[in-house]
Amino acid sequence: MLGKIELIRLLKWLGFYVALAIGLGIIILQAVTIYPDNANFINNAYLHLTGFDDTGVGTNLYYLVLPIMSGLAASSVYSEDLHGNLLKFILRRVNFKQYIRKTLGTGFIVGGIVGALPLLLEGGYFFTKYSTAKLPTSPDLILIDRDGWGYHWFMSSPMSYWLFSILITFAFSGLFSMIGIVSSFYVKKKTVEMAVPFIFTMMTFFVANFSGWDPISIPYILPPAFSNYYKNGQYYLLFWFVVGMLAVFVAAYHKELQDELD
Secondary structure (H helix, E strand, O other), rough: OOEEEEEEEHHHHHHHHHHHHHHHHHHHHHHHHHHHHHHHHOHHHHHHHOOOOOOOOHHHHHHHHHHHHHHHHHHHHHHHHHHHHOHHHHHHOOOHHHHHHHHHHHHHHHHHHHHHHHHHHHHHHHHHHOOOOOOOOHHOOOOOOOOOHHHHHHOOOHHHHHHHHHHHHHHHHHHHHHHHHHOOOOOOOOHHHOOOOHHHHHHHHHHHHOOOHHHHOOOOOOOOOOOOOOOHHHHHHHHHEEEEEEHHHHHHHHHHHHHHHH
C-alpha cells in the first residue's frame, strides 16, 4: 500500500514534470539540429533518434543531463518527508526498513520513467513518419560502429535494439534517482541530493578524460551509438550498474542499522 501511495505522490511531484520537460526539450533540440540530409532526404527513423544520430546536439546532451533529470524526479522524497515532518506519521504505519525499501523502489520506477518516456515519445513520432526498415550497409549510414557490441543486432533488428537501449536508459535513470535518495540519508543540507547523481557521473567523466580511459565515463557509454565506439562497451555498462546498485544497497543497509540502533 505504501509503495502505491509513494508512486502516485511522486508522479504528481513538480520535479517529475520539470524533468520530463527538460527531456522533451532536448528531444526537440535533437530533431532540429541533426544533419539536414538525414532529416530531409533519407527515409529512415533511426537517422533522427536521440542516442543514434550523433549529428544532432541531443544525442550527447540527453545522456549528460539524464542524472539531473533523475535527481529532480525523485531524489528529494526522503528529504521532503523528513523536513516536512511527514516521515514520523508514515513510520506509525510501517517500520523504517519498509519505508526505505518502498521509497527506493518507487524512486527507481519514477526515475526510470523520466529517462525513458521522452525517448519513447520521440520514437513513437518518428516511427509513424519515417521508415523503420533496416538501414542499408552503406559507409555513409553507419550509426553503430562495425566493431561495437550492438552492430549486428542493430543491423538485423533495429527496433529490438532500440527497445533494449530504452531499457538501459530506464535502468540507469532509475539508478540515478536511487543514488540521490540514499545520499539524502547522509547529506544534511536539503536539495543537495538532487545534484549527487550528476556529480557522480561527472566524476567518471573527468577520470576518463584525465586518464585517457574513455569507456569508464558513464556519459560516454550510455548513448546507444557511442557505447559501441568502445570495445566491450556492454561490460562497462554492466559494471557501472552493478557498482551503483551495490553502493545504494550498502548505503540503505547502513541507514537501516542506524535507525535500529537509534
